[in-house]
Amino acid sequence: MTTYQNNDHLAGDFYTQNFAKTAGEGNLILNLGPQHPSTHGVLRVVVELDGEYIMRAEPVLGYLHRMHEKMAEVKTAAQFIPNMGRVDYGHALGWNWAFVGAAELVGGIEVPERAEYIRVITCELNRIASHLLWWGAYLLDLGAFTPIMYAFDDREKILDILQDPTGSRLTYSYYRIGGVAKDLSADCIRRIQEFIPWFRSRLPMYKDLVSDNIILRKRIEDIGVIEQEVCRRFGATGPVARGSGIKYDVRRAQPYSVYPKLDFEIPTSNLKCARGRYDVRMAEMEQSLRIIEQALEMMPEGEVLVKGAPKPSWKVPKGEGYFAVEGARGKIGAYVVSDGGKNIYRTKLRAPGYCNLSLFAEVSQGTILADAVAILGSLDLIIPEIDR
Amino acid sequence: MNAIPAELLNILIGLVAVAASVGLIGLVMVWVERKVAGHIQRRPGPYEVGPSGALQPLCDALKLVGKQLFMPLGADPILFWLAPVLAFLPVLLLFLPLPVGDGLQALDVNLGVLLILAFSGLAVLSVLLAGWASNNKYGLLGAARGVAQAVAYEIPLLLSVLAVSFVAGSLDLAQVVKGQGTWPWNWNIMTQPLAFLIYIVSALGETNRAPFDLPEAESELTAGFHTEYSGMGFGLFFLAEYANMVVVCSVATALFLGGWHGPVLPGPVWFVLKVSALMLLMVFVRWTYPRVRFDQLLVINWKWLLPLAVANLLLTAFFVKLAQFA
Numbered sequence: 001m002t003t004y005q006n007n008d009h010l011a012g013d014f015y016t017q018n019f020a021k022t023a024g025e026g027n028l029i030l031n032l033g034p035q036h037p038s039t040h041g042v043l044r045v046v047v048e049l050d051g052e053y054i055m056r057a058e059p060v061l062g063y064l065h066r067m068h069e070k071m072a073e074v075k076t077a078a079q080f081i082p083n084m085g086r087v088d089y090g091h092a093l094g095w096n097w098a099f100v101g102a103a104e105l106v107g108g109i110e111v112p113e114r115a116e117y118i119r120v121i122t123c124e125l126n127r128i129a130s131h132l133l134w135w136g137a138y139l140l141d142l143g144a145f146t147p148i149m150y151a152f153d154d155r156e157k158i159l160d161i162l163q164d165p166t167g168s169r170l171t172y173s174y175y176r177i178g179g180v181a182k183d184l185s186a187d188c189i190r191r192i193q194e195f196i197p198w199f200r201s202r203l204p205m206y207k208d209l210v211s212d213n214i215i216l217r218k219r220i221e222d223i224g225v226i227e228q229e230v231c232r233r234f235g236a237t238g239p240v241a242r243g244s245g246i247k248y249d250v251r252r253a254q255p256y257s258v259y260p261k262l263d264f265e266i267p268t269s270n271l272k273c274a275r276g277r278y279d280v281r282m283a284e285m286e287q288s289l290r291i292i293e294q295a296l297e298m299m300p301e302g303e304v305l306v307k308g309a310p311k312p313s314w315k316v317p318k319g320e321g322y323f324a325v326e327g328a329r330g331k332i333g334a335y336v337v338s339d340g341g342k343n344i345y346r347t348k349l350r351a352p353g354y355c356n357l358s359l360f361a362e363v364s365q366g367t368i369l370a371d372a373v374a375i376l377g378s379l380d381l382i383i384p385e386i387d388r
Numbered sequence: 389m390n391a392i393p394a395e396l397l398n399i400l401i402g403l404v405a406v407a408a409s410v411g412l413i414g415l416v417m418v419w420v421e422r423k424v425a426g427h428i429q430r431r432p433g434p435y436e437v438g439p440s441g442a443l444q445p446l447c448d449a450l451k452l453v454g455k456q457l458f459m460p461l462g463a464d465p466i467l468f469w470l471a472p473v474l475a476f477l478p479v480l481l482l483f484l485p486l487p488v489g490d491g492l493q494a495l496d497v498n499l500g501v502l503l504i505l506a507f508s509g510l511a512v513l514s515v516l517l518a519g520w521a522s523n524n525k526y527g528l529l530g531a532a533r534g535v536a537q538a539v540a541y542e543i544p545l546l547l548s549v550l551a552v553s554f555v556a557g558s559l560d561l562a563q564v565v566k567g568q569g570t571w572p573w574n575w576n577i578m579t580q581p582l583a584f585l586i587y588i589v590s591a592l593g594e595t596n597r598a599p600f601d602l603p604e605a606e607s608e609l610t611a612g613f614h615t616e617y618s619g620m621g622f623g624l625f626f627l628a629e630y631a632n633m634v635v636v637c638s639v640a641t642a643l644f645l646g647g648w649h650g651p652v653l654p655g656p657v658w659f660v661l662k663v664s665a666l667m668l669l670m671v672f673v674r675w676t677y678p679r680v681r682f683d684q685l686l687v688i689n690w691k692w693l694l695p696l697a698v699a700n701l702l703l704t705a706f707f708v709k710l711a712q713f714a
Binding site for chain 2: 028030036049051052139142143144145146149150153213215216218219368369370371
């Protein structure tokens with residue numbers, strides 16, 4: 001057996017050593033991740049610990065970089081849609097929409113109204129599924145083992161519904177440039193209508209059993225306070241910004257699709273802490289149900305894909321455009337620059353999780369290790385989306 | 389032929405019985421916990437191996453025994469392997485003074501409570517050794533938490549036990565049980581409800597069970613002090629945790645719930661039933677609540693449990709003295 005005289009073999013890589021240069025005397029440098037139960041994938045956070053207190057934290061990214069933006073340069077627009085379902089497995093349809101929307105904007109393609117409503121319904125269902133995933137995983141982070149099973153039970157119903165029109169359960173590539181791939185079947189609409197009252201009846205149970213639990217409240221109240229100024233500085237969007245009282249929702253701020261016709265509220269919270277973000281997400285699930293309900297009523301008959309919709313070999317005309325949608329984690333943006341060639345010249349994807357994560361270093365300073373986990377979870381990070 | 393004294397023979401038989409039953413209890417408890425957890429979470433739990441999956445823990449245990457014993461580089465080999473053994477061995481001793489039935493006690497000592505409390509304190513040492521010797525930062529953090537927690541929760545535990553001893557006038561578990569009667573209103577829990585509550589909360593903290601499972605909080609510290617243990621090294625920690633649960637529940641039964649007393653059924657059956665009920669309570673708590681934070685854990689202890697336990701003890705002492713005069 002090899003014997004080591006010192007701990008040289010534990011000195012760490014470039015990031016750790018660079019981070020350790022400015023570490024305080026006697027402080028512990030700890031790598032949370034890339035393999036760690038609470039980082040939901042392969043996020044790595046280098047932290048400097050004084051006892052259990054975090055003096056400094058630095059997220060290290062790139063362990064799940066899959067070159068999606070580069071792939072966009074070597075594929076036609078239609079071929080790139082399946083990539084979008086794989087950027088964020090939590091809210092795949094939001095990403096579908098962002099890219100498809102940008103391509104339609106540049107191409108000047110109208111979308112049939114029924115397709116717009118179908119997009120709204122499926123996107124909101126996907127948002128609920130994403131929030132449920134977050135809810136279960138967050139409570140798992142906080143040491144409650146059981147809620148995730150209930151969350152997945154509900155989420156399963158949504159996945160079953162979405163499986164019908166989209167043909168997949170997680171990494172959807174359902175939207176097309178000029179509409180959606182398939183109409184919602186009568187059976188699918190019936191199942192959505194059955195799901196809405198059922199899920200509404202579940203939410204009070206979650207509130208009674210989990211949200212009002214004293215241990216949970218002690219764990220997330222006044223933890224990870226993010227000031228509005230910090231949110232703005234780092235470009236945080238979605239429930240993270242709304243949990244700090246910033247009433248910014250792309251569905252209202254930069255209206256797209258048929259959202260202006262729908263009546264729904266933007267839940268915000270002035271608590272600014274993890275509890276605020278928790279409350280916002282729980283309220284958003286209810287609002288999504290409201291949106292789906294209205295959209296189902298208002299949905300007209302008709303085509304779901306525009307006549308003469310672009311073929312897979314369709315070349316995006318010369319021009320550029322930016323399209324943003326409200327994802328489950330915040331503002332999802334796709335910026336498309338086309339020179340009229342076979343492939344899109346450049347596609348830039350704005351991932352909300354990237355901005356939301358970047359404020360972690362500042363917010364986690366001076367907190368306890370357990371709180372850092374609570375803060376990290378409350379940001380609702382999906383690592384594949386951050387690394388892209 | 390009379391070379392072996394009767395007491396020694398008694399202890400020897402008791403040890404063999406305990407060693408056999410600890411393994412069995414471990415297997416049964418793992419199955420019960422997984423089954424209960426499964427039903428709480430709306431899933432069936434283990435069901436493939438044996439009737440209702442009852443043989444699953446046995447298969448898991450065999451798998452653990454068969455696994456390679458792995459030690460990280462830079463770990464202290466002696467301390468690293470001493471820790472799980474040290475976690476498990478005192479547990480065997482803890483079972484000896486437990487009065488399962490009238491006269492059914494492996495080691496009849498007049499300081500049974502003290503013996504149990506003293507040897508259960510050794511568990512801290514194994515946690516510290518495991519965390520320190522494995523040369524792992526998570527392990528070290530877990531060990532630091534474990535020591536602070538165990539030291540903190542031992543005090544209210546001790547004080548709540550003392551209150552009962554005051555009433556019973558003895559530190560012998562069998563004597564304490566004899567002082568109680570058949571029916572629930574004859575049990576010590578009626579005179580010492582606060583002590584019982586403090587005892588149960590402290591016992592959760594003492595056995596590192598959720599919501600106080602901070603030394604091994606897996607979402608923060610991966611697996612805490614036993615991060616680096618595999619195979620039977622981990623298996624022994626696991627077994628010790630369940631055996632410790634049985635011990636604290638047995639002590640609670642003897643001190644507060646009338647021990648072997650109960651109508652109709654024979655004594656040992658009642659004892660096992662009461663212990664099982666308490667164990668189920670601990671399992672239910674684990675699968676229901678989130679984990680508390682470390683500083684909150686200590687606040688609960690130092691600011692609530694300890695003052696309450698002291699007040700309870702003083703009050704008990706006052707009334708015991710009053711009863712003597714009366």
